[in-house]
Amino acid sequence: MKSLTQTLQDKGNFIGFTVxxxxxxxxxxxxxxxxxxxxxDVVELGIAFSDPSADGPTILSADQRALDNGSxxxxxxxxxxxxxxxxxxxxxxxTYTNIVFKxxxxxxxxQMQAFDVQGIILPDLPLEEQGEFLALAKQYERDLIQLVxxxxxxxxxxxxxxxxGFVYVVSSLGITGTRQKLSxxxxxxxxxxxxxxxxxxxxxxGISQVEQARQFPAANAIIVGSAIVDIIAQHPHDAGPYLTxxxxxxxxxxxx
Amino acid sequence: MTNDQxxxxxxxxxxxxxxxxxxxxxxxxxxxxxxxxxxxxxxLKDLLINYANRPSLLYHAKNMxxxxxxxxxxxxxxxxxxxxxxxxxxxxxxxxxxxxxxxxRLIAETGAGQHGVATATAAALFDxxxxxxxxxxxxxxxxxxxxxxELLGAKVNAVTTGTQVLKDAVNATFQxxxxxxxxxxxxxxxxxxxxxxxxxxxxxQSVISEExxxxxxxxxxxxPDAVLACVGGGSNAIGSFANFVDDPEVQLIGVEAAxxxxxxxxxxxxxxxxxxxxxxxxxxxxxxSSDGQIDPVYSISAGLDYPGIGPEHAYLRDIDRAQYVPxxxxxxxxxxxxxxxxxxxxxxxxxxHALAYAMKLxxxxxxxxxxxxxxxxxxxxxxxAIARYKGVDLHE
Ligand SMILES: Cc1ncc(COP(=O)(O)O)c(C=O)c1O
Numbered sequence: 001m002k003s004l005t006q007t008l009q010d011k012g013n014f015i016g017f018t019v020x021x022x023x024x025x026x027x028x029x030x031x032x033x034x035x036x037x038x039x040x041d042v043v044e045l046g047i048a049f050s051d052p053s054a055d056g057p058t059i060l061s062a063d064q065r066a067l068d069n070g071s072x073x074x075x076x077x078x079x080x081x082x083x084x085x086x087x088x089x090x091x092x093x094x095t096y097t098n099i100v101f102k103x104x105x106x107x108x109x110x111q112m113q114a115f116d117v118q119g120i121i122l123p124d125l126p127l128e129e130q131g132e133f134l135a136l137a138k139q140y141e142r143d144l145i146q147l148v149x150x151x152x153x154x155x156x157x158x159x160x161x162x163x164x165g166f167v168y169v170v171s172s173l174g175i176t177g178t179r180q181k182l183s184x185x186x187x188x189x190x191x192x193x194x195x196x197x198x199x200x201x202x203x204x205x206g207i208s209q210v211e212q213a214r215q216f217p218a219a220n221a222i223i224v225g226s227a228i229v230d231i232i233a234q235h236p237h238d239a240g241p242y243l244t245x246x247x248x249x250x251x252x253x254x255x256x
Numbered sequence: 257m258t259n260d261q262x263x264x265x266x267x268x269x270x271x272x273x274x275x276x277x278x279x280x281x282x283x284x285x286x287x288x289x290x291x292x293x294x295x296x297x298x299x300l301k302d303l304l305i306n307y308a309n310r311p312s313l314l315y316h317a318k319n320m321x322x323x324x325x326x327x328x329x330x331x332x333x334x335x336x337x338x339x340x341x342x343x344x345x346x347x348x349x350x351x352x353x354x355x356x357x358x359x360x361r362l363i364a365e366t367g368a369g370q371h372g373v374a375t376a377t378a379a380a381l382f383d384x385x386x387x388x389x390x391x392x393x394x395x396x397x398x399x400x401x402x403x404x405x406e407l408l409g410a411k412v413n414a415v416t417t418g419t420q421v422l423k424d425a426v427n428a429t430f431q432x433x434x435x436x437x438x439x440x441x442x443x444x445x446x447x448x449x450x451x452x453x454x455x456x457x458x459x460x461q462s463v464i465s466e467e468x469x470x471x472x473x474x475x476x477x478x479x480p481d482a483v484l485a486c487v488g489g490g491s492n493a494i495g496s497f498a499n500f501v502d503d504p505e506v507q508l509i510g511v512e513a514a515x516x517x518x519x520x521x522x523x524x525x526x527x528x529x530x531x532x533x534x535x536x537x538x539x540x541x542x543x544x545s546s547d548g549q550i551d552p553v554y555s556i557s558a559g560l561d562y563p564g565i566g567p568e569h570a571y572l573r574d575i576d577r578a579q580y581v582p583x584x585x586x587x588x589x590x591x592x593x594x595x596x597x598x599x600x601x602x603x604x605x606x607x608x609h610a611l612a613y614a615m616k617l618x619x620x621x622x623x624x625x626x627x628x629x630x631x632x633x634x635x636x637x638x639x640x641a642i643a644r645y646k647g648v649d650l651h652e
Pocket of ligand 1: 341342367368369370371445446447486487488489490491492493558559560604606607632633634
């Protein structure tokens with residue numbers, strides 16, 4: 001099996017995000033398949049949390065819709081099983097540490113392995129607190145995706161030491177949500193990362209437009225979250241064609 | 257880092273985004289530096305004495321003691337501090353650190369509004385910009401404190417996400433911090449959050465028990481048999497406990513808000529009903545579903561309406577050094593009215609939870625025993641809400 005770093009090795013990859021259970025669990029299965037067919041190289045599945053502190057209003061609302069629909073960790077894995085019957089697109093989770101902690105780190109990682117979810121992003125599990133989870137993640141051959149920001153500075157080497165799968169470069173300060181303008185700063189961060197490691201790098205936070213897809217030529221991938229959540233919110237029951245059109249357009253821009 | 261306290265047993269830690277880690281670690285370094293800096297210490301002491309009106313009184317509530325017919329009750333009068341609550345102790349400490357770090361903007365969450373008022377006050381005093389985040393529901397039930405903060409020059413943001421109370425205000429304040437790190441200091445209002453906040457808030461609130469310990473020795477010749485304080489996040493309680501923790505003969509009791517009752521879902525009694533989890537930057541006890549979703553909570557008291565508790569309290573309970581008991585809305589309101597009539601003191605509805613338990617405990621003890629109750633704040637802010645609760649129609 002290919003590692004995430006191998007999957008994302010070339011430039012111009014696209015990672016799409018959706019919250020499991022938004023607008024409902026069956027549509028999540030459908031939209032993941034649609035995204036994969038449209039060219040998403042990895043799909044990031046959000047597990048809803050009551051208090052998603054790194055997320056802006058768009059994803060917060062999606063989490064709330066999923067919780068109203070009865071999202072639980074068990075339900076999420078059930079949905080992943082259905083996704084796996086239809087596509088082998090590489091999957092990673094995004095959720096908050098408490099969800100994984102309450103399930104039990106080991107049990108959660110074992111299920112990730114069983115259902116073929118390769119990695120997980122936990123925005124509230126920084127370097128200082130990763131020890132226990134990371135040791136188990138290695139044991140179950142899962143990737144704990146590391147986040148790097150413009151603030152990381154001299155923390156970078158230690159973060160990269162813990163990194164596998166890919167590194168998530170946070171494009172801008174603040175929380176998730178689409179932004180009119182993004183700085184190019186992330187490209188310099190990527191250069192810095194390359195001095196220490198060959199790991200694939202994905203840039204995310206705020207990317208929603210074609211021009212922004214072109215903005216990070218140094219990255220192996222871009223991650224698009226809120227813009228996809230917005231499309232699903234606008235077309236809850238027939239988002240497929242809109243998602244396809246959006247992803248094709250973004251990938252074309254990246255590879256232009 | 258120094259011999260700091262990142263964990264209390266299994267509780268504590270720093271469960272926050274990478275984006276904030278450098279900022280939070282910078283605060284930790286500054287805290288450890290300034291706590292050992294004699295200039296900082298003398299500046300803070302001067303502010304506590306000459307601005308905040310410390311030391312606060314230890315008052316023997318003779319009427320109550322006699323009426324309840326048991327232990328002697330002593331009130332640690334944090335309600336007499338400038339701005340009317342214990343919150344100012346912590347705020348002056350943190351704001352002074354912020355100023356020394358060169359920060360020019362203070363942000364804070366607030367529940368009842370007392371911490372927001374204290375932060376706005378310090379910002380005015382130090383000529384700093386100030387923004388307060390307060391759940392929409394709390395801006396409604398504590399409207400007077402909103403206006404007070406605005407008078408002091410702060411901008412008050414009503415938080416409309418989530419359950420629109422204290423926990424959502426904390427989320428919003430952390431989010432604001434991630435958007436503006438360079439010039440901003442988050443003055444966290446309780447002994448919660450990522451390290452160093454639980455330790456730092458305790459450090460600044462320990463003045464309560466540092467004074468009280470000496471006052472008991474001076475006034476009664478011995479230590480109290482029990483120390484009671486209400487617990488929201490746990491700052492006035494940890495400050496009340498700190499200098500008695502090493503005196504095993506002093507019972508330490510935290511009183512949390514049971515709302516409509518610990519067996520209902522209208523409660524904020526974290527210790528009675530919670531389980532271990534990771535939220536708001538810390539591993540501690542939380543009211544949550546078995547799946548890890550944080551529960552909506554309820555209490556008549558905006559300051560105790562919080563689904564978690566500071567990590568050191570969870571630890572003190574685990575090692576059997578402190579115990580935590582619930583008091584309902586009804587019991588707190590009864591205590592609120594009782595102390596007003598008995599002692600001529602209008603206490604905060606938060607503090608009235610601690611009083612409610614004192615009213616149960618005192619009669620089970622002997623008259624030669626003594627209880628300290630921390631009166632964490634004054635109740636002016638609560639008068640209108642209590643009138644509503646009692647069905648009284650007020651017009652101003
Ligand atoms: C008067 C008063 N007491 C107590 C509290 C609860 O906070 P803590 O548990 O941190 O002391 C508050 C919080 O707003 C308060 O205003």
